[in-house]
Amino acid sequence: MGRHSCCLKQKLRKGLWSPEEDEKLFNHITRFGVGCWSSVPKQAGLQRCGKSCRLRWINYLRPDLKRGMFSQQEEDLIISLHQLLGNRWAQIAAQLPGRTDNEIKNFWNSCLKKKLMKQGIDPTTHKPHTEENKTTETITTTTTTPMQIPSVTSQGSSFLISDSSYYDNNGLSLTEPSREIFNTKPALDMDPLFCYDFQSGYNLPLNNYQSQSQFGLNSNYGFTSMPSLTNSDHANVSVTEFSDNNSASKISSMFMNDQVKESNSSNSSNMSTIYPSQVTTTTMMENNNAGFSWDGSENKLDPLFQFQVNAIKSEEFGTSSWEEAHIQTHNSIDFSSYHPLTSLSEDLTEANFDAFHHI
DNA sequence: AACTTTATCAACCGCCACGAT
DNA sequence: TATCGTGGCGGTTGATAAAGT
Known part of the structure; x- marks a missing residue:
């Protein structure tokens, strides 16, 4: 248990990656793609375990990573998502294009947590940190603080399209063919908790919109989940x-x-x-x-x-x-x-x- | 300038789930 | 069914930089 077999092998490097190692890994992945991570080190000529290579690629070398500070919008989104999902960093990261779970986790632990606490919000429960809350958990609070998000209501597998400029009554695209594919995906494939904000480019928690009565009013909100790209139908x-x-x-x-x-x-x-x-x-x-x-x-x-x-x-x-x-x-x-x-x-x-x- | 404290973040560790055998 | 190998995830650590004294 514990350590992977690949990590038990001798002479494996640990710690920070050198530029040369990055080069080798990057070249290997761009040329051959990712197959079996455990075989990558050998094929790429790296003295690392496959797990380490995977992590390095995902968290650092991947070309689609966004760099730099988190925007206010991203920050708010992370807080909302954390309220919904808890410490499920991978799921949260999936809603923020170009951000990794590790990056978000670090950001949360080093910054957002403290920020919320400063505002008197318990970063775990996302509820105001008052004496009242400590003693009476039964009270259903609608108190809103700048970061407060209303509680989630179940939406099942609703499939919401509200961008009237793009969709006809059947929810099919009028102007952009690619979107038809999304519409024709079974609702079950959709993530019921999120809707896509065309303005920001993010999947946003559904309850945010519901609570703000924005559906139907704001034409920026299109749907929701993406076509699930399998190995064979990934977008090039x-x-x-x-x-x-x-x-x-x-x-x-x-x-x-x-x-x-x-x-x-x-x-x-x-x-x-x-x-x-x-x-x-x-x-x-x-x-x-x-x-x-x-x-x-x-x-x-x-x-x-x-x-x-x-x-x-x-x-x-x-x-x-x-x-x-x-x-x-x-x-x-x-x-x-x-x-x-x-x-x-x-x-x-x-x-x-x-x-x-x-x- | 030297030292200490705090913040940040890349990387590791340990565990779990899952598929193959 | 049990075991093994692997990918994936979340928690944690440790190195480094920045800020404070």
Whole structure:
């Protein structure tokens, strides 16, 4: 019990990852995808256990990770979700595109918890921390504090579409074909607790909207859960690199394979689409900048990636369906190969919605 | 400037669930 | 059915940076 067999092997490195290790892992995953984590270290030439590789990929190397501070909106969402779900960080993270459970957990423990306590709210119960509450738990409080969320009411498997600009009476998309797929998913596949906010790009707790009587009034709320992407029907996504003047200078070319370099060097335009073994990389940077950067001063990798989802490609190509978008972008990196990464798949689906929002 | 305390966060640990055998 | 290997999750630790004295 306890330690995995892979961790019992000798000579396995522990602790912080070096840039070289990151490079090896990143290259391996982008080329071959994720199959069996336990075999990754050997194949990638790493002295790490598979579990460690998985964690490093999920929490740090994954191209779709969002960086930087949590926004106020994210903060509020985490608090709401925590009230609903408790310490189920993975589930909470699934509602915040680009954020990892570890990141959210750290943020909660180091920041939000204290913030709530300062406001007199018990971070566990999310109820005001008053003497009254300590003595009489039976009182059903409707007291609202800035962070207070009304209690959850069960909604079963309701499937709510309220964005009238996109859906007809049958709840089918009028203007955006990709959304039809979401609508035609059985309601049982949907997460009844959340609805998707097209404005923010987040899945938000349903009770928030109910309590605020926003359904039907605000056209930003579309639905709710994503099509569950299985191994075989994951959205293909491309990786778009971008940079500003500052970050470009920090970019290392260490993750650039020969194909990328060759392709990039032959294309002097600002936007070029290149096709390494499995990756479609659209670069907006100068020629030898690819992958992500290693910021030596901060000892941190700074992924300069952003997913360019097929929905966008579909728009570019003038295709009319999700499936066509898949076909037309078959050269792009297929993250379906990362099938163990359920959170990633969820992130991707949300990234798709985010893309819809920006179209 | 030196030392201590506090905050942050990457990574590890231990456990559980699940599928394969 | 039992065992094993693996992925996944939440709790915790430890290194480092930042702030305070």
